[in-house]
Amino acid sequence: MAIIDPGHAARQLVYERIFRSATFCAAILVLVILGGVAVSLVRGAWPALQMFGPGFVIHEVWNPVTGKFGALGPMYGTIVTSAIAMLLAVPTGFGIALFLTELCPSWLKRPIGIAIELLAAVPSIIFGIWGLFVLAPVLQRHTQPWLIEHVGSLPFVGALFRGPPFGIGILTAGIVLAIMVLPFIAATMRDVFETVPAMLKESGYGLGATTWEVIWHVVVPHSRVGMVGGVMLGLGRALGETMAVTFVIGNAHRISASLLAPGSTISSAIANEFTEADGELYTSSLIALGLLLFLITFTVIALAQWMLRRLERQGRGGA
């Protein structure tokens, strides 16, 4: 072969073009998928959106027999279960992240970190089946009767804890969700706390601050954006989680004042009813629910990503 072979160079260039276009197309496909999701959801939801208009979002009735569908019940369930999950998981995740970054002896750091990450890898259906067979009976026998007796009689707050102890319901779903998103929140917060420069913390200790004071006045303000980002990432997961919730929520389309009553979330309604839905309007209404969920979670996750990215840029600028 000659040292300069024009055919060889030309072939190389062709291969280069092919390879480059292949990688480019694959990358563009990511955008196409998101676009495809949006378009197909809107198309599938179209009959329901035409029929019910914006009223779909504010009506509670969900009646396949009369063909009336409103998303308020599942939306309420989605938001309330996620709120309960956040209420429980955020402080706990914060505690775990603090323990891992500030308190934990270094030989324990890796095992606990790995355990938390393994908890994150457990598929959500496992949380669901555990919630149904283990957590729900315990709640029904012990926690819920106690709540009904002691908290249920209080004014205002009491309304949230009245009625029979079903075991399954909004509260149980919220607790299962909390356990499920806990590892995500803990892991993100830990990563965020680790970006705090040691110099800042040492300065705090140098002034005589206690560990908690350094955490509260130095670590937390410094990692505020990242913490919120991590929490919202967890929220995005909680809002869209299907299997962990479907097992334990009881699938009822009404809104009850009590957290102990069965309810439904957007994803549990879709999972439970989709294959049984007969008629275009029913299926289309379920897809419209999916569209709503898509819009809500997309907004939350996009905001979370934007915040985490801002933190990353900050970190790089500061380094």
Added chain:
Amino acid sequence: MSRRRIRKSYNVMFLALSVLATLAGLLCLAAILWTLVTHGVAGLSTQVFTQMTPPPGASGGLLNAIYGSAVMTLIGILIGSPIGLLAGTYLSEYGRSSLLSAVIRFINDVLLSAPSIIIGLFIYELLVVRMGHFSALAGAVALAVIAIPVTLRTTEDMLNLVPAGMKDASAALGAYPWRTVLSVVYPAARSGIVTGLLLAVARISGETAPLLFTALNNQFWSRDLNGPMANLPVVIFQFALSPYGNWQELAWAGALLITVTILLLSIAARLLLSLFQGQRGGR
């Protein structure tokens, strides 16, 4: 109480709460694994691997579901991971700092945590409605869509760890970028890429929601990719929610199988990753 004492007691109180939170988290993990193992082992027998899913009350196993899960996961990975790999290559090697890459990275991270049931609805509209019936193929495509963001993310991260000097050396020898990527970058990042693959398999083999209305379920042995196919997650879902004792037992056995598989995959991925980072960091 002196101010110093108050500050000290606050400190002790909050640190104790933090330890408590960690214990609570670990306790949850232990409780879940414990029930899974006790219930799962009770339901486990050789029948599980040799017989089909039974009707209520009869004895049977999970063979068709295990087969279906394996097939759909395999096809999902075969479709999804090359796309993720190529897209990750583009972001890392060609368009590292372009605006388009930033947008793709952002959208990919959104897809990474998007609810999987939405992906199921998307594939339902895209394939099931057009084909007119549920099929294993649609299930596999749904899993592929979920696998893409996972492989893309890890591939990009891993390729970025390959030292620029190696790529420059290859370019200096006259190699075009494609040659450099195939002969230098991929081999150097091999264990990192395999990590991404394992993580993607772990992620999709436990997915239930996207299979509910794509692959559906099938009580019988089926190798027809064009028809509904049994799969472990959906079988677990149906059997666990049923009132039949033998179905619930099988659901636990299936749950144990899935979890053990996924935990092993995740641990393997972590080991490979630390190996890879050790290599790269040691330079």
